[in-house]
Amino acid sequence: MSEWPLFEVFVRSKHGLNHKHVGSVHAADARMALENARDLYTRRNEGVSIWVVPSNNITASSPDEKEPLFDPSHDKVYRHASFYKLPDEVNQM
Amino acid sequence: MYAQLVETGVKKIKSLEEMTPEERNFQEKVDAEVKIEPKNWMPDAYRKTLVRQISQHAHSEVVGMLPEGNWVTRAPTLKRKLQLMAKIQDEAGHGLYLYSAMETLGADRDEEIEKLHQGKAKYSSIFNYPTLNWADMGTVGWLVDGAAIVNQVVLQRTSYGPYSRAMIRICKEESFHQRQGYQILLDLMREGTEEQKQMVQDSINRFWWPSLMMFGPSDDQSPNSQQSMAWKIKRKSNDELRQMFIDQTVPQLEFLGCTAPDPDLKWNEETGHYDFGEIDWQEFYEVLKGNGPCNQERIATRKKAIDEGTWVRQAAKAYAEKQQQKQQSAA
Numbered sequence: 309m310s311e312w313p314l315f316e317v318f319v320r321s322k323h324g325l326n327h328k329h330v331g332s333v334h335a336a337d338a339r340m341a342l343e344n345a346r347d348l349y350t351r352r353n354e355g356v357s358i359w360v361v362p363s364n365n366i367t368a369s370s371p372d373e374k375e376p377l378f379d380p381s382h383d384k385v386y387r388h389a390s391f392y393k394l395p396d397e398v399n400q401m
Numbered sequence: 402m403y404a405q406l407v408e409t410g411v412k413k414i415k416s417l418e419e420m421t422p423e424e425r426n427f428q429e430k431v432d433a434e435v436k437i438e439p440k441n442w443m444p445d446a447y448r449k450t451l452v453r454q455i456s457q458h459a460h461s462e463v464v465g466m467l468p469e470g471n472w473v474t475r476a477p478t479l480k481r482k483l484q485l486m487a488k489i490q491d492e493a494g495h496g497l498y499l500y501s502a503m504e505t506l507g508a509d510r511d512e513e514i515e516k517l518h519q520g521k522a523k524y525s526s527i528f529n530y531p532t533l534n535w536a537d538m539g540t541v542g543w544l545v546d547g548a549a550i551v552n553q554v555v556l557q558r559t560s561y562g563p564y565s566r567a568m569i570r571i572c573k574e575e576s577f578h579q580r581q582g583y584q585i586l587l588d589l590m591r592e593g594t595e596e597q598k599q600m601v602q603d604s605i606n607r608f609w610w611p612s613l614m615m616f617g618p619s620d621d622q623s624p625n626s627q628q629s630m631a632w633k634i635k636r637k638s639n640d641e642l643r644q645m646f647i648d649q650t651v652p653q654l655e656f657l658g659c660t661a662p663d664p665d666l667k668w669n670e671e672t673g674h675y676d677f678g679e680i681d682w683q684e685f686y687e688v689l690k691g692n693g694p695c696n697q698e699r700i701a702t703r704k705k706a707i708d709e710g711t712w713v714r715q716a717a718k719a720y721a722e723k724q725q726q727k728q729q730s731a732a
Contacts, residue, residue, distance in 0.1 A: 311511075311718060314504070331567075332501045334510070336714075337721035348494050352574070371441050 314363040315341035317348075319355040327359050338362075404461070405526060405617040405689065407454040409628040410446050431633050436562040439505040447632050450625075451561055452506050453522075454634060456513040459499035460524035464699050466492045468532040468541060477535060484581050485538060491578065495571045502563040518704050520691060527615050529693030536589060536597075536604035542582015544605075544612040544650070550575050551646045552616065560633035583653065590657050605654070606662045613677075614685045616643040622682070647675050 312334040318327035330349045335341035341360040349355070369377060385391045394401055417425055423442055430437065437443055466489045473489070476482035500510050516522035527545055532538065553575065557568045589597045617623060617639040629635035637645075647666075654661060665678035687693065 311714070331498060332504070333497070336717035337724060340717065340721075347490075348497055351490065351494065368440065371438070 312336050315345070315360040316363050316366060317341075317345040318359040318361070319345075319349055320357040321355055323356055327357065330354075332363060333360070335360075404454045404457040405523065405615070407450060407457060407625060407629065409450045409625045411625075411628045414628055414631055428631075431560045431631075434558075434560075434633075436565060437560050438562045446628075447634070448506050450629065450632070451564065451634060452503055452508045452513070454629075455499055455503040455506075455564055456508065456516070457523050457525075459496045459503060460514075460517045460522060461528065462492050462496035462499060464524045464528045464703065465545075467699055467702055468528055468530070468695075469538065471532050472535065472538050475535070476538075481538075481585070488542070488578050488581065491574050495567075495574070498567040498570055499564075502561075502567045505563045514707070518700060518707070520700070523689065524699075525615060526685060526688040526693065527611050528699060529688050529695045530607065530611050531695055533607070534600050534604060536586065536600045537608070539582045539585030539589065539601070540604040540608045542578050542580075543586060543653070544582075544608050545615070546575055546578040546582060547650060548612050548615045548646050550579060551642055551649075555636045555642065558633075558636055564634075586657055586659075590659070601657070602659050605659050609661050609663065610680060610684075611688075613643055613647070613680055614688075616640075616646070618682065618685070619680075644674055647677055651675050 314332050314334055315338070316332050317330050319330050320327045333341055333344040333348055335344050338360060342358060345358050345360055350358070381387075415424065417428060420428060424444055427437070427441075427443060427447075430441075437447075469485060469489050469492075473482060473485055476485055500513075503513065504510060513522060517524065527548075532541065550572065553568050553572050557565055557572060559565045559568065586601050589601050593601075620626060620638045620640045623639055626635060626638055630638070651661070651666070651668075663678045665676060667676055669676045688696070691697075
């Protein structure tokens with residue numbers, strides 16, 4: 309089935325939640341990918357909505373870039389509310 | 402186990418000192434229980450072993466549909482038929498989750514399936530036994546899926562992320578399989594005629610030993626286990642898993658009012674485990690080599706399905722291309 313392109317499948321499990329990646333399917337076209345994803349990933353009420361995306365349309369960060377991409381946010385503690393200590397009287401803020 | 406005798410191609414395990422910096426970095430991650438993801442660096446032998454193991458696991462799920470397919474049209478009631486079809490559909494799904502996980506390693510699905518058809522790739526020995534009576538549907542669910550669960554629960558913690566996530570999904574669905582199997586046997590034993598009860602015992606007699614073989618050869622005959630354990634592809638040894646399975650299964654067997662075809666099976670107060678007799682390893686290796694009762698039939702059925710479905714896949718592709726051209730000319 310490799311002659312059929314690969315699609316990544318994202319399922320929204322409940323209204324109000326994000327679509328989440330669950331796996332992939334092969335299909336001749338997007339319509340069939342949706343049908344295959346429905347049969348494969350939602351046999352037990354796992355979803356209320358499905359996205360399929362051709363796998364080759366996904367651009368992903370590489371593990372080598374992990375440090376330059378994500379390290380800069382490590383030392384910015386002042387971006388978190390817990391950094392700001394307030395007196396007990398107003399600490400509900 | 403659904404994967405038996407998976408080769409690692411490694412003769413001797415390297416110590417941390419003997420490793421290249423990349424290998425050491427990888428091994429330290431594995432040791433720290435950090436999951437390995439598709440784009441991470443990994444040793445070539447790790448990648449190859451995983452492709453072998455996951456494809457073998459996927460093939461087992463797919464071939465595993467065949468012994469059960471035998472009984473769809475002969476199920477005694479509509480309810481049993483629906484349950485059986487749901488279970489078979491799950492096995493197809495499990496095969497697909499696993500092929501998907503395997504493809505993240507850069508393996509090609511068609512190529513791996515071709516290897517199965519050429520006899521170069523293995524699948525679990527258990528599916529080379531025939532399903533001769535209706536009670537076999539109960540026994541397969543209870544014993545075969547039961548043995549698979551023992552193995553797969555541990556594999557949820559396997560070091561490769563996509564494999565581990567596929568295992569988590571599969572385990573959620575497997576317990577239905579085991580319960581529906583046990584219920585078939587319970588109903589036959591509680592409400593069945595004398596003949597039906599004998600059918601259950603006959604079925605257990607035939608599937609008991611092959612189920613124990615699912616975990617693969619004993620640890621001292623399992624040359625690849627050590628490397629697979631170091632890579633945390635495998636988490637527990639064959640003998641440990643087999644013992645776990647026996648310990649949890651014997652009380653269920655006794656509750657049914659049936660016996661195992663093993664005169665040496667008895668509780669050992671000292672060890673806190675059941676002792677059991679010697680497995681016929683000759684039979685195991687013969688079945689694995691392709692000389693089991695159904696090996697040829699299983700592969701022939703798989704090939705036929707692929708061959709006879711060719712026109713469907715081609716038609717779907719032609720239709721997709723045509724639709725795309727239409728869209729492009731309309732735009």
